[in-house]
Amino acid sequence: MRRVTIYDTLSRESRLFVPRFPPRVGMFVCGLTPYDEAHIGHARVAVVFDVVARALARWGYRVFYVQNVTNIDDKILGRAGELGLDPFALAARHFGEWREAMERLGVRSVQYYPHATDYLPEILEQVGQLVDRGFAYRTDDGSVYYEVAKFPGYGKLSGQKVEALRPGARLEIDRNKHAPEDFVLWKAATPGEPSWESPWGPGRPGWHIEDTAITARLLGPRYDLHGGGLDLKFPHHEAEIAQAEAATGLAPLVNFWMHAGLVSMGGEKMSKSLGNVYSLTQALDEFGPMVLRFYYLNAHYRSPLEFTRGESLEAAREAYARLSLPYRRLRSQWDQEAPERVGEELPEELASASADLVDRLDETLADDFQTREVIAQLFVWGHRVAEWLPKLDRLSSGALATLAAPYRWVEETLGLFEEVEASGSSDLAAAVGVAIEARTRARTRGDFAEADRIRDALRSARIELEDDTTGTRWERTASK
């Protein structure tokens, strides 16, 4: 297992990552509340932690990665009410869209998506523990609140002091609560809304409780890694610590807290309530999943990312196209050929440079997941590969593998290049080959009108031609 350092938001320092029970790693990331379409801010978190999980797995850790789905809460109920839909059907629909988007983006490291409503027994058990241990109280209306004053560590994650919260603008005024900062664990049922039976009366879970009930069940009372968007740090993650540590008496709940930077648009956080959103589906349709993935990983995960319509993803598309080009060429070579191929070998120096680079990529990523730096190093490698591109067809399969090694590393670990497919020897390749020959003959006899007609026809079939000194190549245009 590789030595990995991770910046922990609780201690505010980078620390050596040591799981409680190596090589196993328990990892939890706050998922979404599927009441509406996801936007590109949500997907950033998903991609970032997908890379974390992929990398840890690559380095020999056995990661159990869980991401919850809040399928019951105020927003879902509110939206379902507006639309006249069943709240669970609404949640299921948007979660289905999310899974589809994740599949397109190559986010496949999440092993389990627990739904809040499947964990009612665990939720009730934890609320009960908190009541029994004196950290929570029932109010007359049948709700149960967490009494923040009873938990001295409250505020340690976000640096907030409880007294400082009191003048806060949005503390809800509720006579039932002992103190304004107390938060709801179990919310008494409202007529006409879904509810579950409990020792305190019918109701539904509060916002924070599902996460700790789920992790207590799946990952144990203490676990290794908890991630989420920066906007969840307070109050949500603070509440998770208070709930779990008070319920079990064991601390710390989590060894490493990771928070991903937010995506902003027009200088403000992208958020549905502000209306400055760019939908995930739209981004995927317009630019393709790999461009979006590249866009996210081209920044450090903790940095804020300012999204500019008409610029950000266009720039990412250009950069990604250039980054992936040498790999596309390499792939087109070895898939057309038999597994082993005799040919020219690379200079010793280049072969060892390839191996060194792969080592360096691991090292770079293991230092708090510096994906941007990994990409920068791959761009530099691309310049070295470039001089070999015109003579790829003369290289041995071993030489090709050497040139491709850093790309394969990035493909496996960052999940880029997934759309890169070999041209292959399919019927399509044969048909395109015939067309290219016809065009070449037309060009040779100076019939450029005919040559351009063929090029345009192929283009409309999403086949792009490129002429260079060695002849004409073709590629399928990225599917949308």
Place this chain on the structure above:
RNA sequence: GCCAAGGUGGCAGAAUGGUUAAUGCGACGGACUGCAGAUCCGUUUCCUGGGGGUUCGAUUCCCUCCCUUGGCUCCA
């Protein structure tokens, strides 16, 4: 007001107590081309918010101020 994260070239965005402060986008020039595009090569030596301090040396460490963003019980 309190808490947190930031401020680096035209833009995006890294890194580091020490030779020319990555990389990419864009721009410009060149090669290649029937043309276009793509690609390749080169240039874009005058970019680290202001002011103090520590140091032989600060963009990096410390103090302070300014500004931006996020949070202050809906949020990824």
